[in-house]
């Protein structure tokens with residue numbers, strides 16, 4: 007029988023085998039000892055100076071947050087605060103999240119992914135997260151029933167993300183306006199203080215969802 011490909015399977019394919027591990031890469035210990043009893047793994051991509059990561063880890067001791075930031079000065083500010091707060095359920099990572107996730111994360115292993123106020127990429131929409139072939143790989147690392155939470159102050163970014171979630175990735179998603187008193191990240195605080203609207207899209211990975219990377223594992 008000729009099965010029709012899902013619409014995301016018609017998209018240009020991500021090629022994880024072409025990505026080298028980030029410099030000085032090693033898997034954090036939480037991923038080496040992972041078993042059914044371990045805390046659910048949460049990933050934050052582009053954590054900036056870490057306002058959300060630090061408060062999330064402090065208020066969710068039963069979850070383990072891996073917070074990834076590639077810009078050195080932001081990462082250093084975050085890492086300094088993280089070491090002062092000494093939270094054992096927080097792993098700060100200085101790396102490009104794409105290469106790091108490819109080399110560190112097993113398929114179907116992440117409960118939640120936060121992407122809060124990503125770079126707008128208005129002149130290079132191919133670099134918006136839901137437009138990237140990497141997004142299929144990211145979905146393969148998410149557990150069934152897991153969710154991706156995206157926030158932005160750019161209405162066209164949110165409109166496109168909502169459309170891509172539905173038409174390309176076939177993900178049930180809920181769009182909401184971020185409350186005016188929310189203060190999760192430095193960028194959120196800045197935008198809401200200027201009376202800008204901010205939006206959030208919460209996307210769910212349904213049971214039985216398939217990607218072309220479900221069996222893919224980085225070679226050690």
Ligand SMILES: C[S@@+](CC[C@H](N)C(=O)[O-])C[C@H]1O[C@@H](n2cnc3c(N)ncnc32)[C@H](O)[C@@H]1O
Nearest residue numbers: 052053054075076077102103122123191192193
């Ligand atoms: C606009 S800032 C938002 C920072 C923070 N989430 C906040 O809301 O305050 C976007 C951040 O994403 C980081 N970033 C962008 N692409 C990344 C990638 N591929 N891997 C890791 N960090 C990335 C940038 O370095 C930047 O710090």
